[in-house]
Amino acid sequence: xxxxxxxxxxxxxxxxxxxxxxxxxxxxxxxxxxxxxxxxxxxxxxxxxxxxxxxxxxxxxxxxxxxxxxxxxxxxxxxxxxxxxxxxxxxxxxxxxxxxxxxxxxxxxxxxxxxxxxxxxxxxxxxxxxxxxxxxxxxxxxxxxxxxxxxxxxxxxxxxxxxxxxxxxxxxxxxxxxxxxxxxxxxxxxxxxxxxxxxxxxxxxxxxxxxxxxxxxxxxxxxxxxxxxxxxxxxxxxxxxxxxxxxxxxxxxxxxxxxxxxxxxxxxxxxxxxxxxxxxxxxxxxxxxxxxxxxxxxxxxxxxxxxxxxxxxxxxxxxxxxxxxxxxxxxxxxxxxxxxxxxx
Ligand code: UFG
Numbered sequence: 248x249x250x251x252x253x254x255x256x257x258x259x260x261x262x263x264x265x266x267x268x269x270x271x272x273x274x275x276x277x278x279x280x281x282x283x284x285x286x287x288x289x290x291x292x293x294x295x296x297x298x299x300x301x302x303x304x305x306x307x308x309x310x311x312x313x314x315x316x317x318x319x320x321x322x323x324x325x326x327x328x329x330x331x332x333x334x335x336x337x338x339x340x341x342x343x344x345x346x347x348x349x350x351x352x353x354x355x356x357x358x359x360x361x362x363x364x365x366x367x368x369x370x371x372x373x374x375x376x377x378x379x380x381x382x383x384x385x386x387x388x389x390x391x392x393x394x395x396x397x398x399x400x401x402x403x404x405x406x407x408x409x410x411x412x413x414x415x416x417x418x419x420x421x422x423x424x425x426x427x428x429x430x431x432x433x434x435x436x437x438x439x440x441x442x443x444x445x446x447x448x449x450x451x452x453x454x455x456x457x458x459x460x461x462x463x464x465x466x467x468x469x470x471x472x473x474x475x476x477x478x479x480x481x482x483x484x485x486x487x488x489x490x491x492x493x494x495x496x497x498x499x500x501x502x503x504x505x506x507x508x509x510x511x512x513x514x515x516x517x518x519x520x521x522x523x524x525x526x527x528x529x530x531x532x533x534x535x536x537x538x539x540x541x542x543x544x545x546x547x548x549x550x551x552x553x554x555x556x557x558x559x560x561x562x563x564x565x566x567x568x569x570x571x572x573x574x575x576x577x578x579x580x581x582x583x584x585x586x587x588x589x590x591x
Contacts, residue, residue, distance in 0.1 A: 248267075248272045248273070248323055248324045248367075248500065249272070249273045249275075249320055249321050249322050249323050249324065250267050250272050250273065250274050250275070250322070250323075250324045250325070250326060250500075251275050251277060251313075251316060251317065251320070251322045251324070251325045251326070252264050252267070252274055252275070252276045252277070252326045252328065253277050253278070253307045253325070253326070253327045253328055253329035253355065254277075254278055254283060254307075254327070254328030254329030254330065254371075255274070255275075255276025255277060255278050255283070255288070255302070255328070256276060256278035256280060256283030256284055256285065256287055256288050256302070257278065257282055257283040257284075257328060257329070258434075258444075258445045258446070258447065258489070259328050259371070259434060259489060259492065259493070260276065260278065260283065260326075260328040260329070261276075261283075261284075261287035261288075261291065261443050262437075262438060262443055262489045262490060262492075262493050263326055263328065263493050263496060264276050264287075264288075264291055264300060265291055265438060265442070265443060266490070266493045266494070266496075266497060267497075268291065268292075268298065268299065268300055270497065272299075272324075273299040273320070274299060274300045274301070275300075275301045275302075275303060275316055275320045275322065276288060276293070276300065276301070276302050276303070277303045277305060277307060277312075277313070277316060277329070278302070278303075278304065278305075278329065279304065279305060279306045279329070280304060282331070282332075282447070284446060284587075284588040285302075286588035286589075287442075287443050287588065288300070288302040290442050290443065291442075291443075301320065303316055306329075306351060307327070307329045307351045307352065307354065307355040308346075308347075308350060308351030308354045308355070309354070310354045310357060310358050313354070313355055313358040313359075314358045314361065314362065317358060317359065317362040317364070317365060318362065321364060322362070322364065322365060323364050323365060323366050323367065324365070324366070324367040324368075324369075324500055325355070325359055325365060325367070325368045325369070326369045326371075326496060326500075327352065327355060327368065327369065327370050327371060328371045329351070330347065330348045330352070330371065330402070330403075331343065331344055331347045331348060331399070332373075332399065333399070333451060334375065334397045334399045334400070334545055335451070335543075335544075335545070336399075337397050337398040337399035337402070338397055338398060338544075338545065341398040344398045344399055344402050345398070345402060348399075348402035348403070348405075348406065349402050349405050349406060349409075352402075352406045352409065353406075353409055356368075356409055356410065356413055360413060360417065360424075365424075366423060366424065366425060367425045367426075367427075367499075367500055367503065368410065368424070368425070368426045368427075369426075369427045369429060369496050369499050369500060370406060370407070370410055370426065370427070370428045370429065371403075371429060371431060372403045372404075372406070372407055372428045372429060372430045372431070372509070373399075373400060373403045373430055373431055374387065374430050374431065374432045374485075374511070374513070374550055374552065375395055375396075375397060375399055375400035375403060376393045376395050376400050376403050376404040376407065376430060377391050377392070377393055377394070377395070377400075377430075377550070378393070378394040378395045378396040378400060378547070379394075379396060379547045379548070380392075380547070380550070385517075385549050385550065385551060386515060386516075386551050386552055386553035387511065387550065387551065387552055387553055388511070388553040388555075388556070389430070389509050389510065389511055389553075389556055393407075396545055396547075397545055407428050407509065410426045410428060410507055411426075411507045413426075414426045414505075414506055414507040415507070418505065418506060423505040424505065424506075425503045425504065425505050425506070426503075426506070426507040426508065427496075427499035427500075427503045427508050427509075427510060428507065428508065428509045428510070429492075429495060429496065429499065429509075429510055429512045430509060430510065430511050430512065430552075431487070431492060431512050431513075432484065432485035432486070432487055432511070432512065432513030432514075432550065432551065432552050433452075433453075433484045433485060433486045433487065433513075434486075434487055434489050434492050435452070435454045435486045435487070435488065435489065435573050435574075435577060436454075436486075436488040436489050436490070436567070436573040436574070436576040436577050437489060437576050437577055437579075437580045438489075438490065438576070438580070439490065439576055441579055441580055441583065443580070444577070444580030444581060444584055444587070444588075445489075445577065445580070445581070446584075446587035446588050446589075448587075453468075453484075453520060453523055453524075454486070454523060454527065454573075454574060454577050455577060455581065456468055457523065457524055457527040457535060458527060458531065458574075458577055458578055458581045458582075459581070460527075460533075460535040460536070461527055461528075461531035461533040461535050461578075462531075462581065462582060462585050464585065466536065467535070467536035467537065467538050468524060468535055468536070468537055468538070469537075469538050469539075469540035470520050470521070470524070470537060470538070470539050470540060471520070471540055471541070471542055471543035471546060472540070472541065472542035472543065472546065473539045474542075475542075475548050475549075476548060477519060477548065477549055478519065479519050479521045479522075480521075481519045481520035481521050482519065482520055482546055482547070482548060482549065482550075483517035483518065483519050483548070483549035483550070483551060484517060484518065484520075484549075484550055484551065485513035485514055485515070485516065485517055485518075485550065485551035485552050486514065486518060486523070486570065486573055487512060487513050487514050487552075487565055488565065488566075488567040488572075488573050488576070490567075491512075491514075491565045491566055491567055492512055494563060494566075495510070495512045495557060495561070495563045498557075498561040498562060498563040499561060502560075502561050502562070503561070508560070510554075510556055510557040510560070510561065510563075511552040511553060511554050511556065511557060512552070512554065512557060512563075513551055513552025513554050513565070514551075514552070514554070514565040514567075514568045515551065515552055515553065515554045515555075515565070515568075516551060516568065517549055517550070517551035518570050522570060523570060523574075524537055526570040526571050526574045527574055527578070529571060530571055530574045530575050530578045531578055531582070
């Protein structure tokens with residue numbers, strides 16, 4: 248397949264490029280480098296003419312640029328990762344989120360529909376579209392009501408609606424447009440060969456924050472709330488390894504039927520914040536300082552997936568379900584690259 252990977256220079260997008268290249272696909276990565284990095288593109292061989300990876304710096308909202316890329320590279324498949332993805336930032340700067348995630352996303356879909364070759368579209372959606380699931384709906388099935396609690400979650404839900412309507416209209420015209428909307432839970436870890444990693448500025452996610460503390464780059468980790476109605480009082484999340492997540496995308500490319508399909512991508516069990524911190528201590532061998540702090544606004548209490556639909560329909564299941572195994576991959580890259588990609 249000739250695959251356009253938007254956000255290809257970002258954490259998850261770069262792992263997708265790596266996996267697609269390994270499977271023999273031709274890849275064009277499009278990224279505006281606002282949150283992504285040039286280094287993973289170099290590491291994957293974008294400067295090497297023998298590697299079928301082309302890096303294009305630009306925005307998915309640039310319709311002319313995207314149309315040119317789709318045409319020039321005979322793209323038949325699009326994986327759309329490019330987006331802003333900080334829940335807190337989306338609350339303070341919602342217009343930026345609607346502009347980058349929705350307006351630019353619609354421009355991308357527009358260009359894809361206008362290009363007759365594009366047949367498959369995989370969209371990075373989020374468990375944030377569920378908001379706080381009602382009682383009895385955790386583990387969360389895809390049928391859970393989608394009532395996001397943040398602008399970020401709403402931008403992802405809006406794009407789901409856009410894709411549903413577009414896939415429906417394509418069906419009316421007799422065009423086979425296959426859309427998979429993958430609702431990610433908490434993506435974590437990194438490439439097991441140690442080439443790619445997670446490098447966000449600022450870093451807010453629990454596992455990399457705890458690892459930064461183990462590396463001495465922060466003096467402590469705060470637990471955001473210890474009075475939740477869970478076994479140990481801290482929030483529970485479903486941590487899915489980034490390579491398993493990308494495998495779910497590949498399953499979607501290969502197997503998804505025409506029309507639009509939503510799938511949860513998670514391991515199907517939850518770990519608490521305290522369990523994650525214990526795992527980082529075990530893996531790093533460092534007794535990181537933990538401070539118990541107040542709740543963070545907008546956090547759901549417990550959010551983990553019921554991944555049975557993706558297993559039944561696409562045959563995907565997470566291969567890594569142990570926290571230590573996930574944390575070990577993150578630790579390996581971050582301890583080898585304590586300054587991230589900038590450290591060379
Ligand atoms: N947490 C801490 N201390 C920290 C960082 C996080 O206690 O320093 C806690 C959070 O309160 C939360 C858990 O660790 O309970 C996980 O937090 P993350 O920030 O790592 O991840 P979130 O669950 O907030 O966010 C993830 C994705 C988002 C997605 C969201 C949906 O990263 O993209 O799930 O709920 F929108």
